[in-house]
Amino acid sequence: MARLQLHHVTKRYGDFHAVRDVTLDVPDGEFLVLLGPSGCGKTTTLRIIAGFVEATSGNVLLGGRDVTTLPPWKRNAGLVFQNYALFPHLTVAENVAFGLEMRKVGKADIGPRVAEALRLVRLGHLGERLPRQLSGGQQQRVALARALVFKPDVLLLDEPLSNLDAKLRQEVRIEIRRLTQQLGLTTIMVTHDQEEALTMADRLVVMSDGSVRQLGTQRDLYERPADRFVAGFVGRSTFLEGAVETPGTFRTDGGLEIRCQDGSSAGPASLALRPERISLGVQPLSGMDNQINGVVDFVSYLGANIDVHVSLPSSERVLVQIPNREDGPALKRGDKVHVGWAASTGTLFAGDARGTESSP
Amino acid sequence: MVQATASAARGIAKRSRSFGLSRKIGRYALNGVAGLAMAYILTPLFFVTWLAFFAQEIPSFPPEGYSLKWFAAIPGNDRFISGFILSLEVGVSATLIGLAVGVPAALCLTRMKFTGREWLNSLLLLPLVVPGVVLGIAIYVFHVETEIRTGIPVLGSLGGLVAGHVLVVIPWCVRLVTASLAGFDRTIEEAAQSLGADRWTTFRRVTLPSILPGIVAASLFGFVSSFGNLEMSLFLVGPGRTTLPIAILQYLEWKIDPTIAAVSVLQILLIAAAMLVTDRFVRISRVV
Numbered sequence: 001m002a003r004l005q006l007h008h009v010t011k012r013y014g015d016f017h018a019v020r021d022v023t024l025d026v027p028d029g030e031f032l033v034l035l036g037p038s039g040c041g042k043t044t045t046l047r048i049i050a051g052f053v054e055a056t057s058g059n060v061l062l063g064g065r066d067v068t069t070l071p072p073w074k075r076n077a078g079l080v081f082q083n084y085a086l087f088p089h090l091t092v093a094e095n096v097a098f099g100l101e102m103r104k105v106g107k108a109d110i111g112p113r114v115a116e117a118l119r120l121v122r123l124g125h126l127g128e129r130l131p132r133q134l135s136g137g138q139q140q141r142v143a144l145a146r147a148l149v150f151k152p153d154v155l156l157l158d159e160p161l162s163n164l165d166a167k168l169r170q171e172v173r174i175e176i177r178r179l180t181q182q183l184g185l186t187t188i189m190v191t192h193d194q195e196e197a198l199t200m201a202d203r204l205v206v207m208s209d210g211s212v213r214q215l216g217t218q219r220d221l222y223e224r225p226a227d228r229f230v231a232g233f234v235g236r237s238t239f240l241e242g243a244v245e246t247p248g249t250f251r252t253d254g255g256l257e258i259r260c261q262d263g264s265s266a267g268p269a270s271l272a273l274r275p276e277r278i279s280l281g282v283q284p285l286s287g288m289d290n291q292i293n294g295v296v297d298f299v300s301y302l303g304a305n306i307d308v309h310v311s312l313p314s315s316e317r318v319l320v321q322i323p324n325r326e327d328g329p330a331l332k333r334g335d336k337v338h339v340g341w342a343a344s345t346g347t348l349f350a351g352d353a354r355g356t357e358s359s360p
Numbered sequence: 361m362v363q364a365t366a367s368a369a370r371g372i373a374k375r376s377r378s379f380g381l382s383r384k385i386g387r388y389a390l391n392g393v394a395g396l397a398m399a400y401i402l403t404p405l406f407f408v409t410w411l412a413f414f415a416q417e418i419p420s421f422p423p424e425g426y427s428l429k430w431f432a433a434i435p436g437n438d439r440f441i442s443g444f445i446l447s448l449e450v451g452v453s454a455t456l457i458g459l460a461v462g463v464p465a466a467l468c469l470t471r472m473k474f475t476g477r478e479w480l481n482s483l484l485l486l487p488l489v490v491p492g493v494v495l496g497i498a499i500y501v502f503h504v505e506t507e508i509r510t511g512i513p514v515l516g517s518l519g520g521l522v523a524g525h526v527l528v529v530i531p532w533c534v535r536l537v538t539a540s541l542a543g544f545d546r547t548i549e550e551a552a553q554s555l556g557a558d559r560w561t562t563f564r565r566v567t568l569p570s571i572l573p574g575i576v577a578a579s580l581f582g583f584v585s586s587f588g589n590l591e592m593s594l595f596l597v598g599p600g601r602t603t604l605p606i607a608i609l610q611y612l613e614w615k616i617d618p619t620i621a622a623v624s625v626l627q628i629l630l631i632a633a634a635m636l637v638t639d640r641f642v643r644i645s646r647v648v
Contacts, residue, residue, distance in 0.1 A: 051553075051556055052553075072550070072553040072554050073553050073554075073558050075554075078554070079551065081547050081550070083545070083547060085547040085548045086548070086551075087551070087552070089569045089570060098552070098557075098565075099556055100556050102555055102556030147554075150555070150556070157496070167559075
């Protein structure tokens with residue numbers, strides 16, 4: 001268990017930047033999640049930490065020791081792979097013992113430590129089985145025990161849950177978090193699954209195009225997204241394109257005037273709105289900084305919540321998420337509704353984003 | 361209306377019956393063809409084995425009686441014994457050298473991208489398709505030229521013979537080890553390295569055990585093709601040095617008594633035993 005630092009790490013393949021100037025400081029015992037769409041450089045970053053990919057420039061420090069040029073087998077990092085990567089010809093216990101054997105731990109010590117690691121992942125009774133005789137979830141727990149048993153400086157998890165079915169994923173997720181807390185392990189996990197990232201992390205790193213877009217807690221990312229990409233990737237946002245006219249006033253391309261905060265500099269901008277922060281009613285709303293009437297365009301019934309897509313008079317659309325209440329309105333396409341939100345709800349991103357990607 | 365439905369139902373029943381029938385015929389046909397192929401392969405083996413127990417010296421049907429005397433005669437025949445020992449020596453050494461060349465070659469062919477990879481792959485498999493006689497003559501001429509130019513006595517030497525056989529073994533090694541590497545998941549190598557195993561340890565502890573069935577199968581097939589090789593060996597053996605197949609051929613020039621059949625039966629048993637024993641440790645059927 002140790003502190004992990006990355007200083008200006010860059011990886012280039014020819015002209016392509018897989019990882020662009022990434023600097024991270026992960027204190028001892030923190031669970032950090034690298035989150036981003038596929039191809040954003042998160043896996044390459046993890047492989048640089050593990051030692052399978054050599055950084056083009058920059059440094060990796062593990063427990064204060066510069067490991068940038070060390071091969072994987074000298075780094076003391078526990079690695080868990082997406083496809084488990086257990087040794088098929090060795091039993092569960094032999095798999096777990098492998099790391100200890102490599103570290104020349106005495107035979108007398110290996111047995112108890114393997115048993116302890118298997119007990120930690122609650123597989124103490126399966127030591128003599130072969131990996132193929134176990135279920136996917138059990139195999140992943142063996143992989144975890146194998147990575148933990150030699151007390152690594154850092155635990156690296158590469159999409160560890162994506163091969164498991166939904167229910168099992170929840171269980172293993174809790175299991176991993178419980179273990180890393182119990183052992184005080186510094187952990188880096190790579191995932192593209194937002195929910196997984198939000199539930200497991202102490203802090204998260206959102207990456208895109210090889211760069212770190214934002215580093216922070218769940219609340220930081222959600223409430224104060226650093227840029228348009230983060231606002232779209234973490235949680236859902238409706239983006240309204242337009243321009244800041246005067247401080248506190250935003251006019252959409254469709255001509256709606258919206259009151260907002262932080263609109264200090266005039267010019268093109270996007271306004272991001274969280275669907276659950278917008279109020280919706282059949283009657284006119286009161287006490288809202290912004291109130292607009294609209295027409296229901298589309299309704300998605302999601303169980304606990306209902307997504308309502310509302311067309312505004314300017315032919316722009318906003319997504320509103322309302323809780324599914326017994327006394328709530330039974331909305332259908334074509335219904336006239338009122339939507340409203342406080343000036344503080346919207347987040348402004350300066351710059352012209354028209355023509356670029358928009359979030360769901 | 362009712363009638364129409366009934367006749368339609370009959371039609372469906374008839375069609376499904378004829379469908380079932382054609383499936384049945386298909387299955388019989390498949391089994392029949394497989395049976396014929398088996399018979400085609402096994403008939404010579406069956407007759408050779410039968411012949412080995414005939415009492416009379418000139419094989420003719422029906423047998424005049426049965427005897428084990430031809431088997432009893434084998435140990436007394438020095439040419440067969442020394443031929444057997446030489447074939448064994450050559451086969452084992454050629455297989456070991458073939459593995460030492462073939463396994464790294466297979467690793468290289470499956471894992472590295474370089475220009476001429478396909479070409480190299482074909483080159484290594486070539487000895488399988490070149491007729492043994494052609495191979496034998498080519499190597500013979502090469503040996504003659506080498507000896508003339510350098511004075512090194514390769515012609516008819518044991519080393520020259522083994523070198524020729526290595527050529528026969530290599531395609532088997534490359535082909536079978538490549539096949540077993542094709543389905544190999546390389547992340548388990550990375551897992552081993554992350555656990556503290558350096559490259560060599562990773563190969564020894566993780567890669568090698570995973571491709572072992574392929575290596576065992578390669579050794580077996582390589583050895584068998586070397587052990588039974590006649591055409592090439594004819595050109596490469598020196599005076600007083602005969603392999604078992606050559607000893608058998610030479611014996612046949614003078615006699616056609618069932619001794620040859622008895623020797624063949626022993627050879628068949630030896631190879632069959634080797635296959636069965638190996639199959640107990642590694643499933644050869646998985647790679648071949």
